[in-house]
Amino acid sequence: xxxxxxxxxxxxxxxxxxxxxxxxxxxxxxxxxxxxxxxxxxxxxxxxxxxxxxxxxxxxxxxxxxxxxxxxxxxxxxxxxxxxxxxxxxxxxxxxxxxxxxxxxxxxxxxxxxx
Amino acid sequence: xxxxxxxxxxxxxxxxxxxxxxxxxxxxxxxxxxxxxxxxxxxxxxxxxxxxxxxxxxxxxxxxxxxxxxxxxxxxxxxxxxxxxxxxxxxxxxxxxxxxxxxxxxxxxxx
Numbered sequence: 001x002x003x004x005x006x007x008x009x010x011x012x013x014x015x016x017x018x019x020x021x022x023x024x025x026x027x028x029x030x031x032x033x034x035x036x037x038x039x040x041x042x043x044x045x046x047x048x049x050x051x052x053x054x055x056x057x058x059x060x061x062x063x064x065x066x067x068x069x070x071x072x073x074x075x076x077x078x079x080x081x082x083x084x085x086x087x088x089x090x091x092x093x094x095x096x097x098x099x100x101x102x103x104x105x106x107x108x109x110x111x112x113x114x115x
Numbered sequence: 116x117x118x119x120x121x122x123x124x125x126x127x128x129x130x131x132x133x134x135x136x137x138x139x140x141x142x143x144x145x146x147x148x149x150x151x152x153x154x155x156x157x158x159x160x161x162x163x164x165x166x167x168x169x170x171x172x173x174x175x176x177x178x179x180x181x182x183x184x185x186x187x188x189x190x191x192x193x194x195x196x197x198x199x200x201x202x203x204x205x206x207x208x209x210x211x212x213x214x215x216x217x218x219x220x221x222x223x224x225x226x
Binding site: 032036041042043044045046090094101102103104105106107108 | 160205222
């Protein structure tokens with residue numbers, strides 16, 4: 001079974017500052033890794049995903065994440081945030097093997113960008 | 116590009132009533148997943164279907180049932196609704212397990 005831990009429930013940051021949202025996972029098998037963003041009263045939008053290859057993954061809206069297998073982490077970063085980045089961010093994993101596996105989500109991190 | 120379509124977007128039901136939520140996956144996606152997201156919570160997996168057969172089951176109450184039809188759309192049926200069933204219900208479809216796309220969700224309010 002897989003599990004995801006998002007270490008910060010809330011991250012306040014000033015506009016144009018850098019931000020890192022932390023995600024650690026646990027799994028006995030290889031996993032694919034995802035970050036989703038959810039704006040208030042909206043659905044889940046994929047920011048980026050790691051399937052294989054380069055451990056640095058670039059996504060939409062200037063976000064990137066780095067897969068670190070030894071530390072079982074997949075932290076999300078943005079060098080300069082905007083007010084519009086205020087949202088809930090979810091890290092998620094799915095098992096590589098076994099075919100069509102469900103996504104397991106972390107508890108989410110609320111990013112609050114202040115002017 | 117086509118997305119995952121969920122209907123209705125909003126639904127208000129009274130306790131003990133029945134609700135049916137529909138999901139239309141992306142064409143050629145053969146797996147559908149249902150998730151429940153309570154207020155301030157992360158999405159919790161309910162059930163999934165691969166090629167119209169149930170492929171996995173999560174913490175879905177016995178009062179809930181789901182199926183996937185021959186045209187690949189899926190329905191989540193919820194009976195004897197309780198106040199605690201009020202949540203956002205997401206459907207996602209995927210091509211294998213690395214191409215998940217979520218619908219906009221159905222917000223169910225039980226009063």
